[in-house]
Amino acid sequence: MFWHYIDLSWRSLKRTPMVSTLMVLAIAIGIGVTMTTLSVYHMMSADPIPAKSKQLFAVQLQSMDDGDGWWTSDDLPYQLSFPDAENLYQDRAAKAQAPMLRTGFAVHLGDARTKPQLMGARATSRDFFSMFNAQFVHGGAWREQADKDAMKQVVIERSLSEELYGQQSPVGKTLYLDNHVFEVVGVVAPVTRHIKFYDLNNGAFRKPERIFVPFSLIRELELPSWGNSNGWKREEIKSYQDKLNSEIYWLQYWVELDNDEQKQQYSDYLRNYIDQQKQLGRFTREHPKFSLRDVNQWMTYNKVVSEDNKILVLLSFMFLAVCLANILGLLLAKFMRRAPEVGVRRALGASKTQVFMQHLVEVALLGSLGGVLGIFLAQLSLWGVRESYSAYSDLATMDGFMLISAPVIAIIACVVAGLLPAWQVCRTNPAYYLKTQ
Incomplete structure (x- = not known):
């Protein structure tokens, strides 16, 4: 029976090509706009590392004095000072830990071939x-000794490796960072494509770095910060060593904790660390705080998805609702014109349910056609976003879930809009139309 309804629906669409085309276009435009904003929102809010998002935690410490606050909701700075990051890393209290700093170099091969x-x-x-x-595509991470002895070893991202060395493995070759000669020990695929969640300070959707060097080189090479640096007290910074010893917040710190027990142990460690630092004259608040937030909590805390993005998605659904309101009027007019035909069918034995289902199938067919066309319009819109905003190049895309969602949303929306017209036509009184025939 379903396929019979499909055949009847297709014949009905062909009998009124102009009206059918208008309805399909209205659905497609509404779906195109909705899926454009929804796809970007979906990529923004998606878990960037679902396999480990519950095991990775950003560390925050409240080292300011009483009377000094921060602009965050819980009065905790986003980053750590160098003394705290170095101390925590030396203690190695977590299963794994990654202090980090965004810096930069002039990259070349030390010859005239590369600018x-x-x-x-x-x-x-x-x-x-x-x-x-x-x-890792080639090689691996630098040796553990490199973290201790500031060895000049580097891991580079795959695209940079191909740009400098072609398709061959560069492991063991040299790379100049400024005037320093580094040994390439590994080539890695992009760590993240959509959201640079491990460092949100300079924009969540910026391209991730393509060069990685040991943390110990910060002190050895006096590496500059290419990220945010924030202070809360007056300090005389006359040398790089002064900056290292200062209370300036300019580093990020992540730890890996596999379960609640490890998280509790690390929390106890942080409390003890704060007590130790209080004895040295730091963390002078009566009750200094700390925080451990997992990946998704960290993204919410940093408001990666802003209210503007949510409002934009809501507005796009409202636009879709306007399109459906117009479709509802067209469907009502089209279905009621068919009332005499439906009256005859009812007189010949067709039930209200059969008439109702036939018209819903026709509406669903309209929705599926509009949804497919809407995908193409959404892809065109997303291409425009990628061309206009380079930071959104990896976000303005439709994954498999969104591709499936587009026709499903279109069909559901059309069926909802078609309930009233279908109900009206199935209530046709056969006797009235038999008299007029």
Whole structure:
């Protein structure tokens, strides 16, 4: 019976091509606008590392004095000072830990073949790669000794490796960062494509760094910060060593904790660390706080998805509702014109349910056609977003879930809009139309 309804629906659409085309276009435009905003929102709010998002935690410490506050909701700074990051890393109280800093270098091969390029880099520990599920194409992370002895070893991202060395493995070759000669020990696939969740300070959707060096080189090479640096007290910073010893917040710190027991143990460690620092004259508040937030909590805390994005999605659904309101009027007019035909069918034995279902199938067919066309319009809109805003190049895309959602939303929306017209036509009184025939 279903396929019979499909056949009747297709014949009905062909009998009124102009009206049918208008309805399909209205659905497609509404779905195109809705899926454009919904796809971007979906990619923004998606879990960036679902396999480990509950095991990775950003560390925050409230080291300000009484009377000094921060602009966050809980009065905790987003980042750590260098003394705290270095102390926590030396204690190694977590399963894995990744202190990190965004910095940069002039990158070249030390010959006339390559023009130096200024690139962002990330100084971090070797644990970074295992913590964030980095996939190595060639080689691996630097040796553990490199984290201790400030060895000049570097891991580069795949696209940079191909740009500098072609398709061959660069492991063991040299790379110049400024005037420093580094040994390439590994080539890694992009750590994240959509959201640079491990460092949200300079924008969640910026391209991640393509160069990774040991954290210990911060002190050795006096690496500059290419990220945010925030202070809360007056300090005389006359040298790089002064900055390292200062209370300026300019580093990020992540730890990996597999379960609640490990999280509780690390929380106890942080309490003890704060008590130790209070004895040294730091953390002078009566009750200084700390925080451990997992990946998704960290993204919510940093408001990665702003209220503007949510409002935009709501407005797009309202636009879809306007399109459906117009479709409802067209469907009502079209179905009621068919009342004499329906009256005859009812007289010949067709039930209200059969008439109702036939018209709902026709509406669903309209929705599916509009949904498919809407996908193409959404893809065109997303292409425009990618071309206009480079930071959204990886966000303005439709994954498999969104591709399936588009026709489903269109069909459901059309069926909802078609309930009233279908109900009206199935209530046709056969006797009235038999008299007029």
